[in-house]
Amino acid sequence: MQIKEAAAHLGVSPRSLRHYEQAGLLTPTRDANGYRHYGPADLRRAGRIRDMIATGFSTREVLAMAPCLSDDGAGACEAGLADLEHKLSQIDRLITDLQARRRTTLERIAQFRGTLSNANNERKDPGHDPDPRIAVPDRVPRRQR
Template identity: 70%
Template sequence: MKINEAATELGISPRILRHYENAGLIMPSRDANGYRSYAPADLRRAGRIRDMIATGFSTREILAMAPCLTDEGAGACTAGLADLEHKLDQMDRLIADLRDRRQATLDRIDSFRRTLSPSSDEREKSGHDLQDPYPVSDRLSGGKR
């Protein structure tokens, strides 16, 4: 599978694939004519890399945990795992956080609706009310990036 097909399949540009290769993240084989040839495994690997980058990892970090992407190197792998779990934590906090504010917005819409409709029910006074319902403050350390 040549670069264009591969890129299309992954939903990214050929440029990006070359970039990954340049960064040492993938090593597609080459045909006799020098064209890159992507095997299914290369595609999966590239897809994973794309996801990781989209999730905030740098090629450097990904490269560091490259051993984890293959079968060898359990040692380095644990580090990769920790990284991923750290990232997962961030996402979880973000999602929980987002859900809270989504609910707050919903509530606001509701009260707005109540205000508009005749089912009179006093509104909570000032607009500036629910100032911060979030248990944040203990985000974690910025660490690596």
Template identity: 60%
Template sequence: MRAKEAAERLGITQRMLRHYEKEGLLNVGRTLNGYRSYSDADLRRAGRIRDFIVTGFSTREIRAMSGCLSDEGAGPCEGGIAKLTEKLEHIDRLRAELDEKRSAVIDRLAVLRTRLDTLSRH
């Protein structure tokens, strides 16, 4: 199938499909006239790439897990659980940092509102 239909089926842009290919994550066949031709296996692989990106993986991280992208690696793959665990730990650290920043902003807002309230009473 052509790029436009493949992108529509995956819910991504054709540009993203080309990006996957440029990054070495996807190797797509070509027709005689040079158009990209996506097989069902290509779609499954691109779908897995898309899913990893949505969960926060970079293309570099996904490339390191290439064994998890093929149909043979669709189930448990070597290093997959470890990489997903690392990503989850990273997300948890980011979340904790954001929670701290949020609390600091809330505290600062409370101080400013109290001062403003005090000023408006005088």
């Protein structure tokens, strides 16, 4: 599969695929004419990279846990595991918050619609009090290099 088709499948630009490759994250084979060839494994890997990038990882960070990215090889993944779990917890926190906000928002909308449909209902918002806890992620000013 050539780069344009692979990019289309992944929903990214060919430019981005080349960028991932340049960052050392992806190494598609080359056809005799020098064209990049993306096999199924390359597509899976690229999909993971694409998701990582889309979720706030930098290519350097992804590279740091590259061993965890490949389909095979349980090798030197321990190093990246900490980073991975750590980012996972960050994302979990956000997800939880997002879902909570989504729930309360839907409730508000439902209530709003209810208020509209029988306007004489004077029930006030009970105040559902979002979790006031401030989650503190570790400050990593910018990956040293």
